[in-house]
Amino acid sequence: MKNRSKHSRLMQRVHDLEKLLRLATMSTTKLPPRKRPLSNQRDLLLPWKVVADVMKQELEASEACQVILRDRIDMSVAVIRDMQRFASLHHMYLNKDAVFQHFAFPPLSSPERVQEYDLVFTESDCYYLLQRSHLTFDVPMEALRRMNHQHLCSLLLLADSTSNDEKVVPSRNLYK
Structure with a gap:
């Protein structure tokens, strides 16, 4: 009603x-x-202050919308990355036996230990340390990280086997 x-x-x-x-x-x-009232073009125009105020309001609204849209994009990108990581981890987990066989690792249930290091030198005077290992540790992650860090440092420094005064021939990586 x-x-x-x-x-x-x-x-x-x-x-x-x-x-x-x-x-x-x-x-x-x-x-x-001839008797129709002639409108002056100046009468039809809006004052510049009104136009400026409206443009300022529109600018503020569009900037607020831009912030919201950028936040949505950031959230969407984060979700996409998480989904990609999840999919690849899930794929690796489901195919772990085949991957272990492909890279010549022993099965997870095997007590066998595998640990290999390879130092690769490039033409641009860079080197890469490649580590391939299959170990089972029952320690906290921080302790494992510290152990790997110390081991890597000792490998790279070669247990301080050379002094800093010795010169290296860059073309052959030999000490003089």
């Missing part, structure tokens, strides 16, 4: 405004061309 009366009032208002518009257009078209 309430909506019906509100709707009828709004419809009546629409009809009244349409009637007023028709009367206004008819009164201006019935005037002879």
Whole structure:
């Protein structure tokens, strides 16, 4: 009931405004061309302050929208990365036996230990230490990290076997 009366009032208002518009257009078209009021172009322009305020509001709204959209993009990218990591880990877990065989690792249930190191020198005077190992440790992750760090440092420094005064021939990596 309430909506019906509100709707009828709004419809009546629409009809009244349409009637007023028709009367206004008819009164201006019935005037002879020379008697029609000439609108000055300056009267049709908005003040610059109004235009500037509207543009400032639109700028603020678009910047707020940009921040929201960038946050959504960041969240979407993070979700995509997580999904990719999950998919690759899931794939590795499901295919662990085949991967272990492919890289010549013993099965997980085997007590055999594998540990190999390879030092590869490149033409650009860089070197890479490649480590291939299959060990089972029942220690906290921080202790394992510290142990690997110390072991890697000892490998790279070669247990401090050379002094800093010795020169290295770069072409053959030999000591003089």
